[in-house]
Amino acid sequence: MIWDALTLQLGYNATLVTIGAALLGIAAGVTGTFLFLGKRALVSDAISHATLPGVGLAFMVMVALGGDGRALPGLLAGSALSAGAGLVCVSWLSRRTRLAEDAAIGAVLSVFFGLGVVVLTVIQSMSAGRQAGLETFLLGATAGMLWNDAVVIATGGALVLLLALLLRRPMTLAAFDPEYAVGTGMNLRRVELAMMGLALAITVVGLKIVGLILIVALLIIPAVAARFWTNRVGGVVLIAGALGGASGYAGAALSATAPNLPTGPIIVLAAFALFLLSLLAAPGRGVLAAVLRHLRFQRRVHLRQGLLALAQGQPIYEPLTLRLMRRAGLVRADGVATEKGRARAAKALLDERRWALLRSDPRQETAAARYDGLTPLDTLLTPDQIVELDRNLGPRTAP
Amino acid sequence: MHLELASRDGHIEPAEGISQSPLAVRGLTVSYGEKPAVFSVDATFAPGAMTAIVGPNGAGKSTLLKAALGIVQPLSGRVTCWGRPLHTQRHRLAYVPQRASVDWDFPARVRDVVLMGLYRELGLLGRVRARHVETAMACLSRVGMEGFADRQIGQLSGGQQQRVFLARALAEGADLYLLDEPFAGVDVATEKAIIGVLKDLREQGRTVVAVHHDLSTVPDYFDRAFVINTRAIAEGPVAQAFVPEILQEAYGGRLAGAQIGAAG
Structure with missing residues (x-):
């Protein structure tokens, strides 16, 4: 009918x-x-x-x-x-x-x-x-x-x-x-x-x-x-x-x-x-898409925070951060960093130091405005600019 | 050139003939409720110049502009453009409203907003052709926004929104540009981009009139100043109209010494 x-x-x-x-x-x-x-x-x-x-x-x-x-x-x-x-x-x-x-x-x-x-x-x-x-x-x-x-x-x-x-x-x-x-x-x-x-x-x-x-x-x-x-x-x-x-x-x-x-x-x-x-289903403005976007963002923030903590030798207490890092193979079940975790942590710390230098330089205002704490700097600058930046970074301090 | 000071009844003698002025108002009074926001103002804006409309908060700067354009209905007064009635000259003027006056979550891309500047030319049924899109893109690149053509307007920063509004006005290809606080709350890059475009317009012999709130930049940006506080106080070249005595009269005790210093 x-x-x-x-x-x-x-x-x-x-x-x-x-x-x-x-x-x-x-x-x-x-x-x-x-x-x-x-x-x-x-x-x-x-x-x-x-x-x-x-x-x-x-x-x-x-x-x-x-x-x-x-x-x-x-x-x-x-x-x-x-x-x-x-x-x-x-x-x-x-x-x-x-x-x-x-x-x-x-x-x-x-x-x-x-x-x-x-x-x-x-x-x-x-x-x-x-x-x-x-x-x-x-x-x-x-x-x-x-x-x-x-x-x-x-x-x-x-x-x-x-x-x-x-x-x-x-x-x-x-x-x-x-x-x-x-x-x-x-x-x-x-x-x-x-x-x-x-x-x-x-x-x-x-x-x-x-x-x-x-x-x-x-x-x-x-x-x-x-x-x-x-x-x-x-x-x-x-x-x-x-x-x-x-x-x-x-x-x-x-x-x-x-x-x-x-x-x-x-x-x-x-x-x-x-x-x-x-x-529910529309991409972009739909509710599901927004929830997914938020979860993905939250995951990036937690991973970044976790890596910086690792690099600076600080303990990680946040359960979600630990879980995400374990799942990504960055830390072992007992919370000790893996080889991969140490490498990624060192890279995150270097990136953070480059950003800090960039943001303290008034001539770099436009680039510095794109700082969100998450975007790796080498995706924004050319390799030459990175080299230039690193020259001013000074001696590397061990984490 | 000489300075026109307001006579006792607030009227100003025109600097140029009304017939040459791109925008002249006579006896304009606008009132929201019972308190006039603009009272019996005469203004004759000089052709080919950049004029700043300055005055304290609530002095009727924006209202003067809106009433001149017919956006708010004046209680009395007459508006002429190049000596003719406003409605016969609409195609020769372009208006840039305050960016806060619209809802930026509107479903439009940057280029769609700029194309609105061509709606009058397109009419009801005219198709948007390649040359219209080219015009829009050229206007966007004049304000340094060509890379944003396909962005949703809700994703723009305040300064970028302001530049899109300016690009839309440029698309109209007008002879007179009226801007309502174009520099309010924008970043340094935007301020530079906008003032560059406005100075280009003046080089081309077009007229720019802008409501402006930042007294410190008036001498750098503008040729002439129109000082208002409900009544017209003075109009003339910056060196003569934008001086401490006149500003003191307009702002009363509200003007800090540093600002007057900048003006002097």
């Missing part, structure tokens, strides 16, 4: 929804990257929660006009309007009052969401219209989705993706260095507005599939996960798009395997699985 879902063999409708969700995921991952890099990711949470009253009010308006209130374009238009109002509120509160943006986000998010719940409750008691199913906008559902709905979602996702790629340079500059961006003549407010507008569009387009509560996850998680893999904006954008697309695809496909599975949470869980993988 799951395999059938992932290979798009659960029928026409499920296939449609899966492809739509994948497109939405790609667009969300790309758009979310710029929000994340500009440290504005949480604004999208306020935007998404602010859609709820719009959905309810649009339903009421459509019923009042004689429809059944379920037309998706109408509901999306309503949600876009109220999300826009929420965005204006956040922006006004953080610019014109002393409230910080996070406080403004919290206030707008909860007030709009509360208002939306009240409106939905009123709708439940209405006799006109077909209100059943409106609550799926909270968590997303693919059951009963129509061809037209899927087209709206796929087209919207594709449009947002195109716009995000078109605006990638101004949005990158605004995220990295807004002051410089203004200095080059960029209209920063317009670029930020466009960025928020794209997030709003993703929220509205994703309302049906992911739902308003969790869409923020689809905007943020792919970008955060992608950041582990690369150190370039272009790389983050590409990988976030791919991770978002994969999450949307897998989540929508899996949720189609059972009748009442909410799509949004499953898409988000799929995204989270990819995040976890990135957090």
Whole structure:
């Protein structure tokens, strides 16, 4: 069943929804990257929660006009309007009052969401219209989705993706260095507005599939996960798009395997699985790589300290140092230095004395700045420079 | 040349005509909250010169620069570049912000940051071509950072970060360079590299204006000084504007005797 879902063999409708969700995921991952890099990711949470009253009010308006209130374009238009109002509120509160943006986000998010719940409750008691199913906008559902709905979602996702790629340079500059961006003549407010507008569009387009509560996850998680893999904006954008697309695809496909599975949470869980993988396994910024790097560094420090102690005839008490040196064949089990250990110790001591001389010479400032207590000097200087240095080292004192 | 001393209302008569000045502000007032950081300042920066903006902490040095560029909104005042409105001349000026103003953990390599200086030329869709990369690399080598092009910017020292910012401004190929504390917290090698580049720019007839905090180096590095303490105090050649009486007025009792000695 799951395999059938992932290979798009659960029928026409499920296939449609899966492809739509994948497109939405790609667009969300790309758009979310710029929000994340500009440290504005949480604004999208306020935007998404602010859609709820719009959905309810649009339903009421459509019923009042004689429809059944379920037309998706109408509901999306309503949600876009109220999300826009929420965005204006956040922006006004953080610019014109002393409230910080996070406080403004919290206030707008909860007030709009509360208002939306009240409106939905009123709708439940209405006799006109077909209100059943409106609550799926909270968590997303693919059951009963129509061809037209899927087209709206796929087209919207594709449009947002195109716009995000078109605006990638101004949005990158605004995220990295807004002051410089203004200095080059960029209209920063317009670029930020466009960025928020794209997030709003993703929220509205994703309302049906992911739902308003969790869409923020689809905007943020792919970008955060992608950041582990690369150190370039272009790389983050590409990988976030791919991770978002994969999450949307897998989540929508899996949720189609059972009748009442909410799509949004499953898409988000799929995204989270990819995040976890990135957090642990990514080279460079990943947790495992960092732990390995730290252990390797710790080993080098202990060995160096141990060798210097040997060279100066001092006893080694640190158990880890002793263990490492025994394993490297530098000391015997009883702690006495081996032939190899004595040779390496003498070399370490000579290196340390060369460094000390180098660092006391103001003319060698640049080279001395690279001292870390671990790097052998002969990897930095040419043999001639070493000879020159040794000439000033004076008579060798026996350890 | 003669020295322009501020008249009683803080206004300074221009040394050169406004129409020739790469950057001139008139009646500029900027306020954070109710306390003006810069009050009714007139400034006319001389073309082809290196001018230091000096003054005590909180005197509005950086604010003056940011307001002139439209980064902070002034309460009042007018900014012209070469006698024309600022927004028509943006392509002729380049800004070097304080390096502490950005998050250096941003996913970019050194060359990517320098390429940002070419974004205006590239537009929204223009492809980065070999000649753009060449420009970026040439700018990096002017600041002595060509060996760092592929480094992640988070791995740079403070001085290296500052040099990357300068390289980005050089990539813009501007006629006026505005720098906010370019020498703050940098190493000796960086300070030498930066001042060398700035003097080269002056040789090419370009204009440099820098907020500067280290009074002892003003006479060595700059031709002219603009002394400010919320109000404009003096502007002129270093020998005339950067003298103990004027600095005493700007800094009040906060200036140590040794610093005045260096200035004199």
